[in-house]
Amino acid sequence: MSVFFQYNLFLKAAELGSLTLAAEAMGCTQSNVSHAVSALEKELGVPLLTRGRKGARLTPEGERLLPLMQAVCQDGERLRRAAEALRGGETGRLRVGSFTSVAVHWLPRIIKGFQARYPGISFELLNGDYGDVEQWLAAGRVDAAFTRLPCDLNCDFLPLYKDRLMAILPPEHPRAHDAAFPLSAIAGETLISLPEGSDHDSIRTLREAGLDPVIGFTTKDDYALIAMVENGLGISIVPELLLAGRGDRVARLPLEPPATRTIALAIPEANRGSAAVQRFADFVREWAGSAALSGQAIP
Numbered sequence: 001m002s003v004f005f006q007y008n009l010f011l012k013a014a015e016l017g018s019l020t021l022a023a024e025a026m027g028c029t030q031s032n033v034s035h036a037v038s039a040l041e042k043e044l045g046v047p048l049l050t051r052g053r054k055g056a057r058l059t060p061e062g063e064r065l066l067p068l069m070q071a072v073c074q075d076g077e078r079l080r081r082a083a084e085a086l087r088g089g090e091t092g093r094l095r096v097g098s099f100t101s102v103a104v105h106w107l108p109r110i111i112k113g114f115q116a117r118y119p120g121i122s123f124e125l126l127n128g129d130y131g132d133v134e135q136w137l138a139a140g141r142v143d144a145a146f147t148r149l150p151c152d153l154n155c156d157f158l159p160l161y162k163d164r165l166m167a168i169l170p171p172e173h174p175r176a177h178d179a180a181f182p183l184s185a186i187a188g189e190t191l192i193s194l195p196e197g198s199d200h201d202s203i204r205t206l207r208e209a210g211l212d213p214v215i216g217f218t219t220k221d222d223y224a225l226i227a228m229v230e231n232g233l234g235i236s237i238v239p240e241l242l243l244a245g246r247g248d249r250v251a252r253l254p255l256e257p258p259a260t261r262t263i264a265l266a267i268p269e270a271n272r273g274s275a276a277v278q279r280f281a282d283f284v285r286e287w288a289g290s291a292a293l294s295g296q297a298i299p
Helices: 003-016 019-026 030-044 060-087 100-105 107-117 130-139 183-188 200-208 222-230 275-288
Strands: 049-052 055-058 091-099 120-128 144-149 155-169 190-193 214-218 236-239 251-256 260-268
Touching (some): 003 049, 019 055, 100 120, 107 120, 144 155, 155 222, 183 200, 190 236, 200 236
Parallel strands (some): 091 144
Antiparallel strands (some): 049 055, 144 260
């Protein structure tokens, strides 16, 4: 018998003035109520109820302790409801990692929609590059994270979206008005790149094509990279999502042959049982499969 149930039995006996009526109201035997009250009196070291033919009556000590026990029971009920909400994944705090393009173009809309459905769940957001995200996942710093595939971490991966890789060129570049940018043409260009530990997409694409370009500049900031291209310092290869909704003065050309990256939601093994994380994953899957990502969503 839990302490909360003992307190509730005592409170009901005090309210009704009868152990028998308290037992009926609480769905147990009179003996249960009597033992519960006796156990509390023994634990607290003071008498709580006087029992007699006319029923049960609070002692002076019981009168003093009654409001304190009521407060304990109210706290116990709040605790029970909070635990039920956590088990159901309807409250809590989620730590979510992401890289720039997802943080800017997806997460605000995802969080808005998710919190409309689950207002009791709040977020801590961490934004970095692929390397940062993978470190956070490996260290347990985040409950879930958006990353790219392939990824070697011990996580469950939910593929969401195939994002085209695009060549971006200064507006005055001779190929700026072409229909596509052939990868073979990279050999004669100065490439602006993210650091190699971060730039998995373009470096992978170029290496798969057997190319070893001249990297003139590196920067860890995606939008600084775009600004450098805009100012004629070189060209770059970036995911299409990064360019969404921007008015930069750069030419955007699909690659030839085409190349993509796969965006996925990663859930560390330790978080597989979290109801809140599962609700988030289910919502992200639903959102990514909607018309918001027309044509590119992965079934």
